[in-house]
Amino acid sequence: DTAVSQTPKYLVTQMGxxxxxKCEQNLGHDTMYWYxxxxxKFLKIMFSYNNKELIINExxxxxxxxxxxxxxxxxxxxxxxxxGDSAVYFCASSSQGRSNEQFFGPGTRLTVL
Amino acid sequence: GNSVTxxxxxVTLSEEAFLTINCTYTATGYPSLFWYVQYPGxxxxxxxxxxxxxxxxxxxxxxxxxxxxTTSFHLEKxxxxxSDSAVYFCALSDRGFKLVFGAGTILRxxx
Numbered sequence: 511d512t513a514v515s516q517t518p519k520y521l522v523t524q525m526g527x528x529x530x531x532k533c534e535q536n537l538g539h540d541t542m543y544w545y546x547x548x549x550x551k552f553l554k555i556m557f558s559y560n561n562k563e564l565i566i567n568e569x570x571x572x573x574x575x576x577x578x579x580x581x582x583x584x585x586x587x588x589x590x591x592x593x594g595d596s597a598v599y600f601c602a603s604s605s606q607g608r609s610n611e612q613f614f615g616p617g618t619r620l621t622v623l
Numbered sequence: 624g625n626s627v628t629x630x631x632x633x634v635t636l637s638e639e640a641f642l643t644i645n646c647t648y649t650a651t652g653y654p655s656l657f658w659y660v661q662y663p664g665x666x667x668x669x670x671x672x673x674x675x676x677x678x679x680x681x682x683x684x685x686x687x688x689x690x691x692x693t694t695s696f697h698l699e700k701x702x703x704x705x706s707d708s709a710v711y712f713c714a715l716s717d718r719g720f721k722l723v724f725g726a727g728t729i730l731r732x733x734x
Contacts, residue, residue, distance in 0.1 A: 543720075551726070552724075552726055552727065553667075555722065558721060565720055600667065610716035610720065611657070614667040614668070
């Protein structure tokens with residue numbers, strides 16, 4: 511069974527559109543994350559939620575809005591997509607207090623044309 | 624702030640060669656240290672970790688030792704295989720919730 515899953519795996523869209531990426535974890539973790547990986551493979555955290563509460567917001571544009579309906583889900587909605595948003599977005603989860611070992615999803619490759 | 628510096632790649636080796644990927648960190652306090660691996664087209668997988676000074680993490684023939692005196696966590700493997708070709712990320716976590724990653728090192732192993 512997949513521990514951390516993301517949908518869709520690939521997303522191709524036009525500039526200016528609004529899109530969402532979904533993430534689910536079945537590990538019973540209480541903390542979830544969104545990371546962005548750019549074309550040079552550099553990984554940077556965007557958001558983190560602990561027990562459905564936002565705890566990290568790393569100066570991400572307001573066009574990005576995470577939503578956590580419950581502890582097992584963390585979705586990412588992006589408004590007015592720009593070319594620079596093209597990247598691979600990874601969801602991850604962890605259990606607080608366990609040395610922050612994070613489990614990653616397979617990634618969503620977003621291409622903005 | 625916290626940061627991680629990895630050796631730049633790509634690193635190209637022949638099968639059965641010895642691998643070292645250097646990683647140094649800057650952090651306040653005593654972070655946990657990790658190596659993650661990303662195979663082509665996949666997400667990140669935890670390769671090994673160490674949570675305190677002098678701990679050695681090991682997995683699948685890879686090893687790394689948490690060296691507080693040199694603030695390093697170098698990844699080593701005695702004999703690499705073609706299947707080890709991937710991107711390797713060193714990362715740290717302090718008492719907070721986030722991982723801080725190095726830039727990643729591409730490893731290519733030739734048969």
